[in-house]
Amino acid sequence: MACIVQKFGGSSVASAEHIKNVADRISNRVSQGDSIVVVVSAMGDTTDDLNRLALSMSQDPNPREMDVLLSTGETITSTLLSMALNDLGVDAISLSGAQAGIITDDVFGRARISEIKTDRIDFELEKGRVVIVAGFQGISSDFDVTTFGRGGSDTTAVALAAAVDASQCEIYTDVAGVYTADPRICSSARPLQEIGYEEMLEMASTGARVMHARAVEIGELYDVPILVLSSFNEDADGTLIHREITMEQGNKVRGVAHQDKVAKVTVRGVPDQPGIAVHLFGPLAAANVSVDTIVQNASVEKLTDMTFTIAPEDLTAALKVVNEVKLSLGAMEIISEIDLGTVSIIGTGMASAPGFAALMFKTLYENNINIEMISTSDIRITCVVKADKVHDAVNALHSTFELDVVPE
Amino acid sequence: MACIVQKFGGSSVASAEHIKNVADRISNRVSQGDSIVVVVSAMGDTTDDLNRLALSMSQDPNPREMDVLLSTGETITSTLLSMALNDLGVDAISLSGAQAGIITDDVFGRARISEIKTDRIDFELEKGRVVIVAGFQGISSDFDVTTFGRGGSDTTAVALAAAVDASQCEIYTDVAGVYTADPRICSSARPLQEIGYEEMLEMASTGARVMHARAVEIGELYDVPILVLSSFNEDADGTLIHREITMEQGNKVRGVAHQDKVAKVTVRGVPDQPGIAVHLFGPLAAANVSVDTIVQNASVEKLTDMTFTIAPEDLTAALKVVNEVKLSLGAMEIISEIDLGTVSIIGTGMASAPGFAALMFKTLYENNINIEMISTSDIRITCVVKADKVHDAVNALHSTFELDVVPE
Numbered sequence: 001m002a003c004i005v006q007k008f009g010g011s012s013v014a015s016a017e018h019i020k021n022v023a024d025r026i027s028n029r030v031s032q033g034d035s036i037v038v039v040v041s042a043m044g045d046t047t048d049d050l051n052r053l054a055l056s057m058s059q060d061p062n063p064r065e066m067d068v069l070l071s072t073g074e075t076i077t078s079t080l081l082s083m084a085l086n087d088l089g090v091d092a093i094s095l096s097g098a099q100a101g102i103i104t105d106d107v108f109g110r111a112r113i114s115e116i117k118t119d120r121i122d123f124e125l126e127k128g129r130v131v132i133v134a135g136f137q138g139i140s141s142d143f144d145v146t147t148f149g150r151g152g153s154d155t156t157a158v159a160l161a162a163a164v165d166a167s168q169c170e171i172y173t174d175v176a177g178v179y180t181a182d183p184r185i186c187s188s189a190r191p192l193q194e195i196g197y198e199e200m201l202e203m204a205s206t207g208a209r210v211m212h213a214r215a216v217e218i219g220e221l222y223d224v225p226i227l228v229l230s231s232f233n234e235d236a237d238g239t240l241i242h243r244e245i246t247m248e249q250g251n252k253v254r255g256v257a258h259q260d261k262v263a264k265v266t267v268r269g270v271p272d273q274p275g276i277a278v279h280l281f282g283p284l285a286a287a288n289v290s291v292d293t294i295v296q297n298a299s300v301e302k303l304t305d306m307t308f309t310i311a312p313e314d315l316t317a318a319l320k321v322v323n324e325v326k327l328s329l330g331a332m333e334i335i336s337e338i339d340l341g342t343v344s345i346i347g348t349g350m351a352s353a354p355g356f357a358a359l360m361f362k363t364l365y366e367n368n369i370n371i372e373m374i375s376t377s378d379i380r381i382t383c384v385v386k387a388d389k390v391h392d393a394v395n396a397l398h399s400t401f402e403l404d405v406v407p408e
Numbered sequence: 409m410a411c412i413v414q415k416f417g418g419s420s421v422a423s424a425e426h427i428k429n430v431a432d433r434i435s436n437r438v439s440q441g442d443s444i445v446v447v448v449s450a451m452g453d454t455t456d457d458l459n460r461l462a463l464s465m466s467q468d469p470n471p472r473e474m475d476v477l478l479s480t481g482e483t484i485t486s487t488l489l490s491m492a493l494n495d496l497g498v499d500a501i502s503l504s505g506a507q508a509g510i511i512t513d514d515v516f517g518r519a520r521i522s523e524i525k526t527d528r529i530d531f532e533l534e535k536g537r538v539v540i541v542a543g544f545q546g547i548s549s550d551f552d553v554t555t556f557g558r559g560g561s562d563t564t565a566v567a568l569a570a571a572v573d574a575s576q577c578e579i580y581t582d583v584a585g586v587y588t589a590d591p592r593i594c595s596s597a598r599p600l601q602e603i604g605y606e607e608m609l610e611m612a613s614t615g616a617r618v619m620h621a622r623a624v625e626i627g628e629l630y631d632v633p634i635l636v637l638s639s640f641n642e643d644a645d646g647t648l649i650h651r652e653i654t655m656e657q658g659n660k661v662r663g664v665a666h667q668d669k670v671a672k673v674t675v676r677g678v679p680d681q682p683g684i685a686v687h688l689f690g691p692l693a694a695a696n697v698s699v700d701t702i703v704q705n706a707s708v709e710k711l712t713d714m715t716f717t718i719a720p721e722d723l724t725a726a727l728k729v730v731n732e733v734k735l736s737l738g739a740m741e742i743i744s745e746i747d748l749g750t751v752s753i754i755g756t757g758m759a760s761a762p763g764f765a766a767l768m769f770k771t772l773y774e775n776n777i778n779i780e781m782i783s784t785s786d787i788r789i790t791c792v793v794k795a796d797k798v799h800d801a802v803n804a805l806h807s808t809f810e811l812d813v814v815p816e
Contacts, residue, residue, distance in 0.1 A: 068486075080477065083470050099551060
């Protein structure tokens with residue numbers, strides 16, 4: 001008996017009607033003999049509504065209480081889906097994160113799973129029930145409700161798939177899979193049949209929002225095949241995220257990712273001595289500023305420049321920190337720039353073939369797009385460009401690397 | 409250090425603004441040095457909204473899932489109130505029924521409390537925190553969420569007051585206490601300073617909706633003084649429900665209660681033999697028809713009439729049952745009447761003083777109100793009258809028994 005985990009996101013369960021459609025879909029799958037664990041998100045805007053309620057109580061709501069409050073959104077969906085399945089004659093039961101045995105640390109708002117005790121899930125599956133788990137939530141060892149932050153229900157789904165040794169984790173979203181580029185800005189973008197975990201991680205961290213990096217990391221760690229599917233188009237095949245990439249190897253770039261808005265901060269003329277990075281990025285991390293890309297240029301006359309990118313909404317906080325440490329770093333000047341974006345090409349094949357970077361830079365040059373900053377990993381090359389050039393860059397690169405061509 | 413339990417009902421926490429007012433009120437109380445456990449209901453119409461959602465999934469939602477769904481309403485209020493208190497600098501923590509150790513049987517929708525394990529509450533109180541418990545809910549020994557049905561948050565509050573040995577349980581409502589009669593129909597009605605448990609039970613079961621009978625029963629069993637207060641009028645003294653009635657003894661009738669709508673069913677000409685009541689009321693109970701008042705008249709030529717009152721919405725179900733058993737009972741005829749109501753006078757002093765019944769009947773007669781049926785307990789006399797005469801009857805009796813006169 002194959003056990004699979006299916007996760008339905010907020011847009012898939014946005015209304016009562018949506019939830020009934022999801023129930024129909026699960027019911028069909030049950031009749032094929034699969035044993036199913038379902039993970040659900042909160043309905044549509046529920047989480048936003050609860051956030052607003054909390055902010056009407058306090059500008060800085062207590063994090064423990066916030067987690068209990070937000071967790072009710074997923075709980076509500078789980079009970080409604082269970083009712084809808086029962087109404088179709090399918091035996092089903094909803095479980096909270098706590099009941100599903102999802103034990104976490106006690107870092108409210110971004111808790112991490114430490115252990116999953118599957119006794120209750122196993123018990124219910126053995127009874128032949130569909131087990132519906134409220135996503136995004138767990139319980140600390142002190143018996144307090146915790147939540148996982150962004151992408152939390154994906155994390156629940158992949159972690160549960162690992163814990164119950166599911167053959168596959170299916171993530172139902174409002175898109176037909178992982179695309180070669182964002183189809184909203186690149187008309188020739190197409191869904192990938194498959195992608196590796198590392199590639200997916202690079203796609204997620206550079207703007208492809210279809211799956212949260214954290215869930216992909218768990219999938220990689222426990223070797224859980226993740227199939228990303230559309231809730232709304234049953235005919236689409238979706239994208240399989242897994243370890244062995246067997247097809248499409250001829251095309252070494254897997255996809256183009258982008259970020260519409262980033263900000264850049266440059267600390268100029270810093271005396272080049274050990275510890276600069278520690279004294280700059282330590283305080284930024286303490287101020288909860290998440291730094292995307294860091295570039296340090298070659299030292300000229302023992303002075304160096306340090307540049308990093310951040311989300312535009314973090315710029316004020318970042319400049320405050322940087323100005324505070326400017327003196328101790330001995331820096332000459334702080335320069336910041338907003339209205340930037342990034343474009344990245346991603347693919348495992350690139351590591352051993354240096355021609356990709358050159359072809360990327362040539363493509364941008366020929367399209368009159370200036371590169372403000374470059375950063376690379378083994379399987380990714382990212383260029384920072386002006387925000388108003390991002391969409392042009394995505395389309396040009398998508399065409400250059402022949403991502404519009406469906407592989408044989 | 410006095411420990412008190414305060415319960416705020418749905419109208420007291422109907423909006424964000426209401427919840428902040430409740431937080432202010434609790435904060436003031438904390439500054440007086442009291443140790444406080446708070447029980448909250450769901451905000452305003454939340455429970456109705458959740459019910460509607462459930463019915464959109466299934467005409468007959470799974471009861472276990474229903475309980476999980478409904479319990480989120482109280483949970484949300486508890487977190488919001490905790491945030492508001494934290495924002496005022498008052499250390500507070502919200503607990504679900506499960507976290508508060510409220511263990512119940514597994515009868516979903518109308519679970520009964522079997523035990524309260526107060527370890528977590530004690531721990532939080534010792535830390536000097538206000539403990540906010542989500543009302544109306546508990547957890548079964550199988551770790552499933554249960555709810556208590558109507559008046560559930562009152563039940564939580566009084567049961568917790570008993571468990572933590574609180575000096576008093578304060579019930580905040582949208583009225584200023586328990587009235588001598590319903591102030592909406594009797595302009596001279598006034599809040600009572602105090603009332604006995606038994607009297608309150610009779611008031612509740614014959615129409616005074618300010619507190620649910622079940623909570624009063626627990627209060628009586630564990631001798632918990634219950635103070636019913638207005639959320640919206642801090643100057644009102646409220647009504648103390650307790651064992652020792654020390655004042656107002658001169659006025660033996662404590663209050664007038666009424667029900668606007670009841671239906672009456674008479675089974676006529678039943679051969680008078682043992683077991684009639686069993687064969688009639690057993691099937692009615694099995695069909696979930698709750699019977700209020702039963703009268704069996706004297707046997708004439710070995711034939712007797714059996715009359716009972718029910719809620720009008722149960723009449724169809726009741727007639728179905730009665731017609732099914734008519735043959736086996738050997739009854740001649742089934743008569744039913746709708747458009748009836750009840751009026752009751754209640755007071756512990758009445759048991760030893762037979763003049764009250766006579767004065768009640770005389771008052772109704774002088775006001776041209778015909779009595780359709782009479783039933784009595786030690787501390788209550790109830791008359792069934794035409795529905796359109798109920799309000800006249802309440803006002804006439806309120807005046808006759810001098811309930812408008814404030815005691816010295």
